[in-house]
Amino acid sequence: MKYPIIIGLLVALAAFAGCGDGSNGDTSRASGQAAMAAPVASAAHGGMSSSTGTGGNPQVCDDSTVVDNADGNTRCENLTEVKNVVMAPANTVWADKVDGFSTEYGPENYGAKQAVGAPNVYPTSGDQPKAWAQSMMDADNEFIKVGFSTPIVAEAVWVFETFNPGAISKITVTAEDGDHVVYESTPMKNGFGTCAHVLSVSTKTCSPISAVRIDLDSKTVEGYNEIDAIGLIPAN
Template sequence: MTESNNDTLQTWKRDEQWVSRVIQYSSQYNDNTWSANQIIGPPKVYPRYGDLNGAWAQGHRAADEYIIVEFERAVFPDQIDIYETYNPGAVVKVSARNGNDNDWITVWETPSPHTEAHSRIFTVPCSNISSREINQIRLDVNCTAAGSWCEIDCVKLVGYASHRGSSYKELATNLKQLLLNDYLADVFFQLDDEQIIPSYRNILSSRCIYFEQLFDEYPLDNNQPIRIKNISYEAFYQILHFIYTETIEPVLPYTICLELMRNAEEYYLSPIYNEAFMILKKLINKINVVNIFVDSQSSSNDNQQDKIILNDAINLCVEFIQKNRRDVYQSEQIQSLTKDMLLQLIQLVL
């Protein structure tokens, strides 16, 4: 076995886990011995068969019973084991999702239930979702074939936990430290305000087309700082931060958000636009909404980037003002608008 294969095996670890929490359910027989929470943890009834306390029993024995359960760790699933201890065969649909998503993915489904007179472990392969991380499962149960309770003792999720996520976070942290440290830096950028930002050619050129093309004009033997125009130190730093870590810092002034949105296309970094806009959505309030609206408009100065109209930001402001008209209309900021700008805003809000 080669060293690279060893690394691959160490990256993935088979993980078996029982339900850690019940999120929602259709009904339960009672709130203790046959409650929905009985499905939490390892088997308490299996391999025994019968109407035995320690399993989840439905309260209504209907065709549309269900239970949604959660597991402590998200994994790339291999299989789902459902321990049925009374009237197995009632599970008609198994769905899965990651708790961060709203959409369920169907793992397995059958058009009608059946019933068996012995306990069983019903194993559902997850080949159709093996490339997605999940930590929640929904079981749809149809009790009509049994005409009685269809009891489930527990559920086991078997999958693979990837260490790549934690390794990537560690790498991103290390790269951020590299951004803050000018030791061995081989390129320096000088902004309009004369501030200097050190960096590393190999990282920038391999991760961003803009810098790859820029360094063609400034070869390695060039010892002078490279002039970067028409962007603030703070915004340019966030661009480097994104190139190093694939994210921008989560707390930024709205002015920097707008500047990043305007410069995203020039630097061939469209995800920065989306990230900055998401931060802007969280920042907007009754005090700054008018200023954001004004700054999102085209500017009359010579900076071409400032002439870019940010329609997404303008629409965000309009929607916010529509919901908070009285407070915004009474603010000092709206009184400082020019007549033309005020008329434009009112027309958009109406």
């Protein structure tokens, strides 16, 4: 009579162990699904994309390097000559269209379209017809907005100012996830000196950028505030 009792106990124990294995498997799958559903940090808030760049590292879209010294005394020679010319990276993407502007001195020379494409005035300084100029000196609410036909994931915006630089008060980028104000400042009286200047600011977003708007405080920096080119530095 002992053997049937022992066999019955063994069968019961085996059935119990089988239920335990199934339960553990379900718990493991649930944990895996929860991990897959965890949100990825937005690239728009912190300048880092979940996509990978060179070497499999997350793409970083935040280059706050100041490429041009704002002090006119050390940047300029003989008032209008740039001592150290700033060369744009070979992969810089230049604006290829005008999306809007406040005023322009002329439709051709000094027109808004002169801010499109690679620099063709810089490092020359002074009043040059191949740069955009406003219709009047020292007017309120002057701006230009340029576009990029193919949106670019960029780490920085470069603006080439070639006459009375330093009047830029705000830079806004238009990206797939909305508008981002990436630069805001109260210009200094008389700006950055008399020679050409390159303003570089971080985009702080890995969302592809399709347009850049430049706002000017022309009353603070007297005279025409001319802009030669606006480019995006692609993210690494």
